[in-house]
Each structure stands twice: as C-alpha cells, then as structure tokens.
Amino acid sequence: MDPNEVYDPPAWAVKFLSWFCPDALLEGILGDLLEEFDNNVNNNGLSAARRRFIYSVFRFLHPSIILKNRKVIKLINMGMLKSHLKVAYRGMWKYRFYSFANLLGLTVAFAFLLLTSTFIYHENSYDQFHQKKDQIFRLAHEVLLKETGESLSKSAVTPVPLSKDLQQEVPAITKQSRVGSASMTLVKDNIPYEEVIVFVDPDFLGFFDFPMDQGLPKAALIDQSSMVLSAEKAQKYFGYSDPIGQTLSLNVNDSLINFQVTGIIDAKEKESSISVPILVNFEKFELLVGKQAMTSYNYSAVENYIYVETPQEISLLEGSMTEAMKKFSRGDDTEVKIFAQPLTSIHLEEDVPGTADYTTSRKIQIMAGLGLLVLVIAIINYIMLSTGHSLNRLKELGLRKSLGAFKSQLRIQLIYESFFITILSGTLGYVLALLLIPLFNNLIDSNLTLGISAIQILVMFLISILIALISGGIQAVILLKHKLVAALKGNSAIKNKDSILNQGLVVLQFAFSMILISGTLVMRSQLNYIQDKNLGFDEDRLVELTLGNTENTETATRLVDRFRNEALSNSQISSVSASMNNASEPWTTLGFLQENGDTENIHYNQIDADYLKTMGIELTMGTDYNPNSGNTANDILVNESLVKHFGWEDPLNQQIPGKNFDSKHRIIGVMKDFHFSSLHNEIEPLILSINQGAVSSGVTGLSTYYWPPNLYRVIVKIGPGELTPAVNFLEETWKSTIPNKQFQYRFVDESLDQQYAEEKRWRKVINAASIFALGIAWLGLLGLTRLSVQRRTKEIGVRKVLGSSIPNVIILLSKRFLILVSVAVVIGIPIAWLALDNWLQSYPYRIELNPLLFILAALIVLIVSIGSVSLQSLKAANANPVDSLKCE
Amino acid sequence: MEKNYLGEFEELVLTMVGILGEEAYGNAIVQEIETKLNRKVNLSAVHVTLYRLEDKNLVNSSMGGATTTRGGRRKRYFKITNTGLSLLHDMQEQRTELWKLLPTLKFSTI
Numbered sequence: 002m003d004p005n006e007v008y009d010p011p012a013w014a015v016k017f018l019s020w021f022c023p024d025a026l027l028e029g030i031l032g033d034l035l036e037e038f039d040n041n042v043n044n045n046g047l048s049a050a051r052r053r054f055i056y057s058v059f060r061f062l063h064p065s066i067i068l069k070n071r072k073v074i075k076l077i078n079m080g081m082l083k084s085h086l087k088v089a090y091r092g093m094w095k096y097r098f099y100s101f102a103n104l105l106g107l108t109v110a111f112a113f114l115l116l117t118s119t120f121i122y123h124e125n126s127y128d129q130f131h132q133k134k135d136q137i138f139r140l141a142h143e144v145l146l147k148e149t150g151e152s153l154s155k156s157a158v159t160p161v162p163l164s165k166d167l168q169q170e171v172p173a174i175t176k177q178s179r180v181g182s183a184s185m186t187l188v189k190d191n192i193p194y195e196e197v198i199v200f201v202d203p204d205f206l207g208f209f210d211f212p213m214d215q216g217l218p219k220a221a222l223i224d225q226s227s228m229v230l231s232a233e234k235a236q237k238y239f240g241y242s243d244p245i246g247q248t249l250s251l252n253v254n255d256s257l258i259n260f261q262v263t264g265i266i267d268a269k270e271k272e273s274s275i276s277v278p279i280l281v282n283f284e285k286f287e288l289l290v291g292k293q294a295m296t297s298y299n300y301s302a303v304e305n306y307i308y309v310e311t312p313q314e315i316s317l318l319e320g321s322m323t324e325a326m327k328k329f330s331r332g333d334d335t336e337v338k339i340f341a342q343p344l345t346s347i348h349l350e351e352d353v354p355g356t357a358d359y360t361t362s363r364k365i366q367i368m369a370g371l372g373l374l375v376l377v378i379a380i381i382n383y384i385m386l387s388t389g390h391s392l393n394r395l396k397e398l399g400l401r402k403s404l405g406a407f408k409s410q411l412r413i414q415l416i417y418e419s420f421f422i423t424i425l426s427g428t429l430g431y432v433l434a435l436l437l438i439p440l441f442n443n444l445i446d447s448n449l450t451l452g453i454s455a456i457q458i459l460v461m462f463l464i465s466i467l468i469a470l471i472s473g474g475i476q477a478v479i480l481l482k483h484k485l486v487a488a489l490k491g492n493s494a495i496k497n498k499d500s501i502l503n504q505g506l507v508v509l510q511f512a513f514s515m516i517l518i519s520g521t522l523v524m525r526s527q528l529n530y531i532q533d534k535n536l537g538f539d540e541d542r543l544v545e546l547t548l549g550n551t552e553n554t555e556t557a558t559r560l561v562d563r564f565r566n567e568a569l570s571n572s573q574i575s576s577v578s579a580s581m582n583n584a585s586e587p588w589t590t591l592g593f594l595q596e597n598g599d600t601e602n603i604h605y606n607q608i609d610a611d612y613l614k615t616m617g618i619e620l621t622m623g624t625d626y627n628p629n630s631g632n633t634a635n636d637i638l639v640n641e642s643l644v645k646h647f648g649w650e651d652p653l654n655q656q657i658p659g660k661n662f663d664s665k666h667r668i669i670g671v672m673k674d675f676h677f678s679s680l681h682n683e684i685e686p687l688i689l690s691i692n693q694g695a696v697s698s699g700v701t702g703l704s705t706y707y708w709p710p711n712l713y714r715v716i717v718k719i720g721p722g723e724l725t726p727a728v729n730f731l732e733e734t735w736k737s738t739i740p741n742k743q744f745q746y747r748f749v750d751e752s753l754d755q756q757y758a759e760e761k762r763w764r765k766v767i768n769a770a771s772i773f774a775l776g777i778a779w780l781g782l783l784g785l786t787r788l789s790v791q792r793r794t795k796e797i798g799v800r801k802v803l804g805s806s807i808p809n810v811i812i813l814l815s816k817r818f819l820i821l822v823s824v825a826v827v828i829g830i831p832i833a834w835l836a837l838d839n840w841l842q843s844y845p846y847r848i849e850l851n852p853l854l855f856i857l858a859a860l861i862v863l864i865v866s867i868g869s870v871s872l873q874s875l876k877a878a879n880a881n882p883v884d885s886l887k888c889e
Numbered sequence: 890m891e892k893n894y895l896g897e898f899e900e901l902v903l904t905m906v907g908i909l910g911e912e913a914y915g916n917a918i919v920q921e922i923e924t925k926l927n928r929k930v931n932l933s934a935v936h937v938t939l940y941r942l943e944d945k946n947l948v949n950s951s952m953g954g955a956t957t958t959r960g961g962r963r964k965r966y967f968k969i970t971n972t973g974l975s976l977l978h979d980m981q982e983q984r985t986e987l988w989k990l991l992p993t994l995k996f997s998t999i
Contacts, residue, residue: 028965029962029965030965032956032962032964032965033915033932033936033964035958035959035960037932057931057932061933063933065937065941066933066936066937
C-alpha cells in the first residue's frame, strides 16, 4: 500500500453512521473510525479494512449511542417532514380541482378494494372456527364402471351407512357423523311451522365446534328424543323464557313425535358451510327415508363426515376406505372410490359439492379482479394527474433548488406529498367503505361487517406507500429532468406534448372502462333474454303451496282433493294440481341400469291428473291423463327430449329401456319440451306419472331433494282478477281443509326469478364497478384536458388573434385525447368480446354477441370523454385572447 | 450510599484514560489496551463505555483541535475526573483488603 495514497471507507457506511449517530458524538466517533481504517489499510490491505470499517459501524448501532441525549429516535427528520406536509397541504389547497379529483378517485378505489377484499376474506374464512378443522373430512364417492373405468357419478352426497360402516373397518376414523337435512313441519302448541331439520349423529357436536350457549356438546344429542336449537330458533319459539326441557313436535306422516330441547348452539350462520338451525338425533332420519335407506348403498341421501387423528395420512386412509368399500358395494358392475375433502375446503368445493353451502372460485376471482381493476384505473389516474399537474410547480422546485436543496431532497418531498394524499384517501376510503357496506351487502346478499383488522390496515398502508413511491418517483423523474433553475427565468422548456407514458395510461384506462361497460351491457341483455324466454309452460299467476310430508300418496291425494273441492268453488281459481318437485329446486333424477352396464339418467316428477292443465303444458302426441279412464297405474308421460334421446319414431309403443324392469308401462303422451330446471341447463329427458310404481322397478340410482315419491306441493292456477283476495281465499280454504299444515305459498314466477338472483347480483356488482371505473377515468381525462388547456393558453390566444375560429380551437384541443380514447375502444372491444363469449358459453340458452352492444359501449365511452374534453376546450376557446396574451 | 464499584471493562477503560492523561481518545485507548494487555477490544465497546463513564461523571470530554489525518475530524479527548480517580483508589483498597483475607497458598504433603 502506498502510504501517501488516500483511501476512503465505503460511503454508504459513513452515511449510515451519520444517520443514526447523534450529531454531538458523530465527529469523535467517525474520526476514530477513520483513524482505525487508515491503520487497517496499512496493516491489512484495503478490502479487509473496508470490511472491518463496516463491521465497526454496525457495532456502533448500540442503544447507548443511538439514544444518547434523545428522548425519541429520529428515524425521519421531523422538521423537514412537517415542512413537507405543510407544503403538500398548501399545494392541495392551491390546486383544489386536482386535489379533489385525485382524492376522489383514490378514495373510491380504496373503498371498493376494501369491500371486495372483505368479501374475499369472508369467503375464505368459512368453517375456520372449528378448532379441529384440519382433522375433519367430508367423504365423497365416485362410482366407476368396473370394465371401462368410466365415471358414472361423483358426489359428496353419499349413502347413509357410509361413514358408520367405514368407522368399523378403518380404525383411524375415531369419530364420524352423518348430516342429513329435510324440510319438515314442526309443531308447537298445535301451530305448524315449516322448518329445516338437520339429522346428525350424537358425536357431531363433539368434534364440530359450534359454541353451545346451553347444554353439553357431548351429551346433548345422545337421547333419541333430544333436540338442539340454534339461538335464532330458540328465540323464535320460546322468546326470552328458558327453552331447555321444553317440548317441540315434528309432524311425521301425520303423527306427532315429541322432542325435548337439550341444548342451544350458535349456528354461526354465514361462517359455517353446514347449516344447523335445528339438530336432532340421526336415528330419527329413518322416519323420513324408511328403514331400507338407512342401511342401503343404493341411495345417496346425506353427507358423511369423519374425524381422524392423523390428518397427514389422509391419502392412505382414502385407499383403505376404498378397499373397505368393496365389502359393502352392490356387487354389480360398478366399483366405488372414496375420497376425503378437508372441511376447510368444502366451502370452495365446486366440482364435487354436497348439500353444504358452497361458493364458486370464479366468483372470488371476479371479485378480486374487479377490485384490482378499479384500483389500477385509480392509480393510473393519480399518476397522470399528479405528474401533469406537478409541471406547474417547476418554478417552486427551481426556487428550492437555487436555495440549496439537493435533488434527493426534492425527490423525497414529492414522495412525501404523494404519501400524504394516499394516506388521506386511504382513511377516507375506509370511511366511505363503512358507509357503503350496507349497500354492498344488499348487492351481493351477504352479511359482511367491516372490521379494522391489523392485516387490512397494514395492506392499505403498504398500498399507500407503493402508490406514493410510484407516483412520487415518476413525478421526480419527469420534473428533475428539466433544468430547474431555468424554470425560474419563466421560459422553462415545458413541452406541450404529453409523454408516451401518459398516452399509454389513458388508453389503458379507457380500455378497461370499455371492457367493463360492454360486460354490463351484455350481462343485462343475456339476463333479459333468460327471463323473457318462453319456458314452455305458463308461469303467470301460478302459486305453489307447501304440503310437506304425508304418510303416503293416498293420504296426500285425499288432502289435495279435499282442498281442490273447496277451492274450485271460487270462480277465480281455475285449476288445482299437486306434484312432487317444485319450480325452484332441481327435479328428481332416476338412474336406469341398462343391459350393457350403462346407466340412463332421466328426470322424474310425480304429479296428479290435473298437472298439465294447471301448468299449461302442451302435448305433441297422445293424450293427457283422463280422470275417468280407470286404471292409470302404469301410464306415464314423457317429453320430446326423451323421445329424441332414444331416437323413437313411435314413442307411444315404446318402453323405457332398463335391465331391471319387471313390469310394462304405457307411454300415453308426449309433452312439448318445457323448462323444468333453470336455463343454466338444457332440457333433459323427463318422465311424469301419477303412480311412481309405473317405472320404479327399473330404478337403480337416484338423486333427489324429496324422497320418497309423494305429492309434496299443491299448485294453483289463479284466473284473471285481483290476486290478493284470491290468495286470502286460498289461505282460508287451506286452514279449513288441511289445518295441521302451515299455509305457505310462493308465486312460481317469483321463485323462478330467484334462480337468476346470482346473475342479477353479479350484474349489479359489475354495474357498480364499471360506473366507478368510467367515473374515475372521466375525472382523469377532465384533469388532463384542463392541464393541457392551461399550458396552451397563450398559444390559443395567438391562434385566435390570427383568425382561428372557436370550432377550430376546440378541435385542436380535443383531437389528441379523442384519438387516444378511440384507440382504447379499438383495443378494448376484442378483449371484451373474447371474455364475454367465454362467459356466455356457460349458458346453453344464450344470446348471440351483438356488435351493436359493443358499439353502444363504445359510444358511451366516447360521449363521456367528448363531454369532459370539449367542455374544457370550449372554455379555453371562448376566452378573450387579450387576457391570455396579457398574462405573463 | 453511592455505588463505589465498576464493571471490569469500565474499570479498565477508566484506568486507561488515567494512564493516557492528555492523549486519551477512543482509538488511543484501544491501542493502549492492545499493547499493554495484548487484548483486542472493539472501538465501539470503548466508545460506549466512555460515554457511560461520562454519564456517571467519572470522566469528562472535550473536542481537540483540527487534525490533518482522520479526514480532518477532531478528536474527542477524555480526562479522568477527581471522582473517577478516587473511585479507582477505593476499588484498589477494597481489593487489597480482600487479598489479605485470601489464605496463603500452602503445599500439602501427599
């Protein structure tokens, strides 16, 4: 080493030291360090000395040094921060318009982001309250054809004895519970109420952690006549008196079965996929489905849950459960594969759902996408406006520079100012979200609350910092490029052209808006199409009354007849009928095993003779049931789709194919296709019959909401005239003819509408998002135009003096922006087209994508942007050129 | 009563300040300890201790004149106060008292 050469220690380490070291000590310490460094350079070489220096600096990071003579750690320079904040505040006040536009855009975006993230967080928080959630699994089964391995069905609705039998075979399963639910008539003080009753094994409350307000989790359901109520139901039936030990009855096949209330639980509605309003012992499920179904593997009716000690070995367990199932299989051509779904995943399980409440991941993706989209548009806006606007401040920055500010200080000042605005709008956004959450809940039919969770605050804070860094950084780069001191002279070289960046951002913003708006328009017309589509039956003035469980079809028919006789005495009631399935839930599917091992799945509904007449369903061939024709036991009706499915030329002479049929049935008529399920599905083959025995011998599989086959609801067609008196009349008639059942009615067109509630909600959410997006983008464009007009005031004045007309000036000012927006529209259309085409594919009955809708969306975007651009231009064009030329 | 003892390292640094007299500053102390005791100590440890001693009023400090080395930085010189000196004396006496109580080493016959 050359002793005369001067070597420097790492500059950053010196900087770092001066940052944390109190000024009073700095000189002495740094001097000593440098001296040590010099010694080390001479003794050990430069790089070793540098390493040693850095090490020593860090050794000085010691509380007794940092805190020397201080009460607080000055991580940031408070004095400068205060000054920056003051300047930021003054700047905002001086340019109120930009501040307002910036704040509004960001605030709205933050609020929207908060709402969507709350929604997503909520959807992901389902079933998390169970302590042993990782050890609980729902069983699902897949039925495969042995020969070909073809999958016949896959479902989490499984046979009743499944988990109980498996518990015997597989020792790792320490607890299990079936969960079966049914809509039943609950009776208190002779008044009937329709309720959903959930049947579970006594262990259920032992491994699921529904908090018990009263009663013991392990003991509450051991007794077969015990009943556990949710707090809401306890309140409904017993008010403020103590419900424990009280009696409630269930009406099963017209006889009352008494239950004692033994516990009150918190049902955790909207937090639990499994709905538990009223729990009773699973043994009682037999009353509902019959003895055979309790041990049979032919019918899937419940969800099976297991609790295992070793959840990490679940894939092994799946194997051994599948193995064990061979013992219980039907022994035909099929084999059953068992797999386990973790409890925490079933709320998002859309491929193999059970009866538990679930949501589709698509919904969450759309929500997240919308939230981010609006945020991105707002950020773009903010960056554009603040960079554009900050060019106005060149003079201020120039002055600061000439008074001795470093570039880095100016940069930090710009970032601080951005941070000030983002933090402010983050806070305002939170307040806005608080105000909007009832509306949002209404929109998505939910019950969210906006909690101030530490994570959310942290995330908002990080996003604020990020926006501040990005926009402040970009501003700094753009501004500091200019010769700041030259700006003081007043002839700064501000170019009138917007940067490529700004142009790109405008295009991006309006392309997003374009996509969202065309999405709204297409969703709206698809929904209108679905709702206006002719369903093949007449759903107007059609009322469904819930009959519920009755002993058998004879009892049900007797009750319906009694009601019909009374009801038809009123001339306004045109027809009364009854059926098994209702308008809103999927109809029963029967599986018929074929000779070749395949299974034909055909929908089924049990009806009575007046069904076609009441529903207004037309026949294309054959006849309807004739009440006077005597024996109708083997008669069935089929729809056109079934005829087409089997390719029959003469359907009236055919039999439904099936290996197990041991009796003949007669197809007496072919119905014109009607939509018995929602328009999300195509019309599938259907059989209607008065007597389910007509086809029952061939049935080998089943999936249904209602079982056994019976008449569960009465259908009434009301003729012309006022509806309210007709419904009142029906209620009176019901009470006099079927007094032990609650009168519950629903208009069919309303419940059909319910099937599209989801689409309606999403349309509203996307509607809101596109209004937000377009609004923010509009605000941004307004700001940009205004900036460009301001910058060109003098130019406009000169042009006018030289004879330019007002329209010329307007065109001059607007042209560039309108070109940008047009580019955005051109980019947006194909993307929107592809996305929407993809979405429409999920509907078998859908509209063709109409170019007019996209043109309309483009027009909306263009008109909105022309509106904002030309308003500003007009103002500038109308201004007196003398004023603009005078001002210096 | 006032604390009349110091930690080992504090005592060492205080002694060094006393020994070095007018020339006691951070780096000098580090080097002095290294040459006299053949013990490597870290500069920051010495500084931290010096400030602590200063807080206890056992040393006081003042900035020296400008230098040509050390990047032109001045040195912070430390000087032992009377309190510091008497504390060192006290500790020395205490230790001598204790030494007297230590049994003399004897060779025992096996």
